[in-house]
Amino acid sequence: MKGNIAYLNPEKKLVSNCVDSVQAYSPVCSRDKIKETGEFKEGNITPLKLDWNESTIPPSPAVKEAIQDALEKDMNLLNWYPELYSKKLASHLAIYSGRSVNEILVTNGSDDALELICKVFLDPGDHVLVPYPTYTHFVTYVQSRGAVLKKVETPDPFKPDITSIINNVTPETKLVYIVNPNNPTGVLISRKQIKTLCSIVKDAVILVDEAYFEFSEKTVADLIETYPNLIVTRTLSKAWALAGLRVGYLVTNHLTVKELSKVLNPKSVSTLAQVAASAALGDIEYMKRYVREVEASKIILLDYFRKKNITAYDSAANYIMVQHPKLELLLKEMENEYIFVRDRSSFKNLPGFFRITIGNNWQTEELVSRLERVLNRI
Ligand SMILES: Cc1ncc(COP(=O)(O)O)c(C=O)c1O
Incomplete structure (x- = not known):
């Protein structure tokens, strides 16, 4: 209940008024899911963690x-x-x-x-x-x-x-x-x-x-x-x-x-x-090499979505936004292929949109082959 922290002191409101009205930031991250399932190593399938725009490879x-x-x-x-x-x-x-x-x-x-x-x-x-x-x-x-x-x-x-x-x-x-x-x-x-x-x-x-x-x-x-x-x-x-x-x-x-x-x-x-x-x-060259791979992968992915008649927006960052009429089903099927992306459709002006982080060459190749299976199923 708002303003009620009776578990601390029922007589006096201890939490600051400002914090009282904060809407809790509720991050949704695939990390725990991936860790829980033992990194999906059993079937030799690597999870594609593409939900938080992190680098998809380790540092230099x-x-x-x-x-x-x-x-x-x-x-x-x-x-x-x-x-x-x-x-x-x-x-x-x-x-x-x-x-x-x-x-x-x-x-x-x-x-x-x-x-x-x-x-x-x-x-x-x-x-x-x-x-x-x-x-x-x-x-x-x-x-x-x-x-x-x-x-x-x-x-x-x-x-x-x-x-x-x-x-x-x-x-x-x-x-x-x-x-x-x-x-x-x-x-x-x-x-x-x-x-x-x-x-x-x-x-x-x-x-x-x-x-x-x-x-x-x-x-x-x-x-x-x-x-x-x-x-x-x-x-x-x-x-x-x-x-x-x-x-x-x-x-x-x-x-x-x-x-x-x-x-x-x-x-x-x-x-x-x-x-x-x-x-x-x-080791700036290592970072730049990765950025170049992401750029090349972005072009491949945008081209893939275009060919599938799926709306996808180019971006200046390491992620793109994609729109799909059957978003819920699509995301579920993507998770079945161990592809984790971020549902952004809760924003009023982004209906049916998800955000996908762009990875390196082999991750993108792998992503496209898994997406192919997903799209054939829905
Ligand atoms: C726009 C923007 N600012 C800041 C951050 C937070 O980054 P950091 O890991 O440096 O706290 C993020 C992380 O996703 C972000 O997207």
């Missing part, structure tokens, strides 16, 4: 080597707290992003960066503008601050419309959240449009989530020089294949970094995560 071998090496050589690797503010890693990320180290903050996954930004900028009652559909976990952080989410919905979610975002800005707007390329649609808002947004909306934070930057190869991180209200978040969970270790970062004006640092937990990124991330960044 340099990552494992660096972890093993650190474990062997550093006696205090595990008993000491990690390096505060992940300083060494921050300097690698600064080089990678073409920014100064005082414009970077390393976080425990980019979710942590999103939460930090909400903590620092939002007060109860503030408005947050979000083109919808979006990455829904962010909504939880907004609501937990007592801020109000203002959805900007366009008739066609695959046609981004910066004008309607700008038109919805009011004096109460404190923050605008743009996922670029967007999750789940994969749509990319152009640099020109983001520039327009930043130059018109000067008195709100413009937060651009570039979780899929390595796939789109489009960034606005350099625009922090021109727009002090711009913050860009990124992650090593996708193209860099480190989702299990939790490393993200943000790029913004050095003064904003100072403000955010006041409440950032400087030891929130584990030592192993820092070691792994630095090693991954040292």
Whole structure:
């Protein structure tokens, strides 16, 4: 029951009013299902986990080597707290992003960066503008601050419309959240449009989530020089294949970094995560090779769906959106072939849609042959 935490204290409401009204984030992930069934090894069939846009392959071998090496050589690797503010890693990320180290903050996954930004900028009652559909976990952080989410919905979610975002800005707007390329649609808002947004909306934070930057190869991180209200978040969970270790970062004006640092937990990124991330960044070619394979696979998959007369949208990220009139049946049959994707049809303007992560060459070949069996059955 809302507001009732009688199991803690029936006399006094202990949970904050803001948290009371949060709609719980209820992630649906195939991981447990896959683990429970012993990785489906019995029939020699590998599960295709294509529901959370993670990398479908392990990180560069340099990552494992660096972890093993650190474990062997550093006696205090595990008993000491990690390096505060992940300083060494921050300097690698600064080089990678073409920014100064005082414009970077390393976080425990980019979710942590999103939460930090909400903590620092939002007060109860503030408005947050979000083109919808979006990455829904962010909504939880907004609501937990007592801020109000203002959805900007366009008739066609695959046609981004910066004008309607700008038109919805009011004096109460404190923050605008743009996922670029967007999750789940994969749509990319152009640099020109983001520039327009930043130059018109000067008195709100413009937060651009570039979780899929390595796939789109489009960034606005350099625009922090021109727009002090711009913050860009990124992650090593996708193209860099480190989702299990939790490393993200943000790029913004050095003064904003100072403000955010006041409440950032400087030891929130584990030592192993820092070691792994630095090693991954040292093998950029490995990441780029994977991105190229994903790009090639995307073309194959889009072509396959086109030939089957199934609507599928191209995207600037490592996933595509697909629409099918018999979605429920299709997803069930796909699971029977150990293909796990994300049902996105609960978004009002995405009826019959699922999102599928794109893998590498052999995974795509395998996927297409399994899809062929599925489509023949339904
Ligand atoms: C748009 C977007 N932002 C942030 C995240 C969270 O990433 P991280 O693993 O860095 O917390 C995701 C994960 O799916 C995402 O899609």
